[in-house]
Amino acid sequence: MKIRIVAGGPDHLIPELKSFGTSSEDLWVGVDRGTFIILEKGIKPDYAFGDFDSVSAAEKEIILKSDIALNQYQSEKDQTDMELALQWAMDQKPEEILLFGATGGRLDHEMMNIQLLYRTITSNAEVKIIDIKNEISxxxxxxxxxxxxxxxxxxxxxxxxxxxxxxxxxxxxxxxxxxxxxxxxxxxxxxxxxxxxxxxxxxxxxxxxxxxxx
Structure with missing residues (x-):
């Protein structure tokens, strides 16, 4: 099993998601606005995590009508939406986890997303952050x-x-x-x-x- 997680980083830095696999064995996970980005790319997310404070009312309505397994949280919490999604993904014990939309936005979130790779270092999964220009592991x-x-x-x-x-x-x-x-x-x-x-x-x-x- 392979898991693709998409966060709400700048759209222009997110590569063509369909080129990273859309087989029935792949799970697509949205993190907050990343859920809407996946839908825009013509892929149906399997799961979504977040407080959804970064989407418009219209975008949130589209998400809610898309029959996605939602994990909604309050805005005030001790973990970022990405950390919660990544922890869930690791619990599934996949062979690979790819993170998109994790760079290029707020610098604090970008640095934290890179540091989150440390949480995966002893897992059996190959974990990478990918944007239009870079691959980080x-x-x-x-x-x-x-x-x-x-x-x-x-x-x-x-x-x-x-x-x-x-x-x-x-x-x-x-x-x-x-x-x-x-x-x-x-x-x-x-x-x-x-x-x-x-x-x-x-x-x-x-x-x-x-x-x-x-």
């Missing part, structure tokens, strides 16, 4: 193979917390061998694959990997 120590994709020109690695030790990059324009990457360092920003595939590995720490294009 967290990685634990290990060795990974990465394929070159026409859609993404650059690959960046950032220390998510503290220090990443032993980072090695092979098949990249700027290779590394057992380097250290500190939080706040731009050492691994805007790298590129020079072959069809490459590998990256590190011994300790957590890496925030960002694939992006201009």
């Amino acid at each position: 967290l990685k634990l120590p290990g060795t990974y193979t990465i394929e070159r994709e026409d859609h993404y020109t650059y690959i960046s690695f950032l220390a998510f917390q503290g220090e990443v030790n032993g980072i090695t990059l092979n098949g990249f324009k700027y290779p590394l061998e057992k380097a250290s990457l500190m939080m706040g360092s731009s050492l691994c920003i805007s790298n590129e694959l020079v072959n069809k595939s490459g590998t990256y590995s590190f011994d300790s720490g957590i890496i925030l990997m960002v694939k992006s294009h201009d």
Whole structure:
């Protein structure tokens, strides 16, 4: 099972959702105004979470008439709508969770959405934040193979917390061998694959990997 969660980020930063799968095994989840965005894209959401304070009266009426399993909350609460939706999604134990509409709006929400990836780091699901220009994911120590994709020109690695030790990059324009990457360092920003595939590995720490294009 794969779960796609759509929040209410700026519409122009949300990619064509139908290209990310509409099979019967996929679940689509709206977060507040993201529910209306899914409907606008011609997809029927299975579930929705939020206080729905970011939709107009007309948009909310459309949502309420769309036979969606709604989880409505009060505006004043201790968790964001995205956190509640992501926690529910993880409880379903899917193989993949993709988050859309999570970037480009209010900076506090964007930063929190990226930090929410930490909540998923030990799950078996592959979790990514995707917008029109970027794909963001967290990685634990290990060795990974990465394929070159026409859609993404650059690959960046950032220390998510503290220090990443032993980072090695092979098949990249700027290779590394057992380097250290500190939080706040731009050492691994805007790298590129020079072959069809490459590998990256590190011994300790957590890496925030960002694939992006201009």
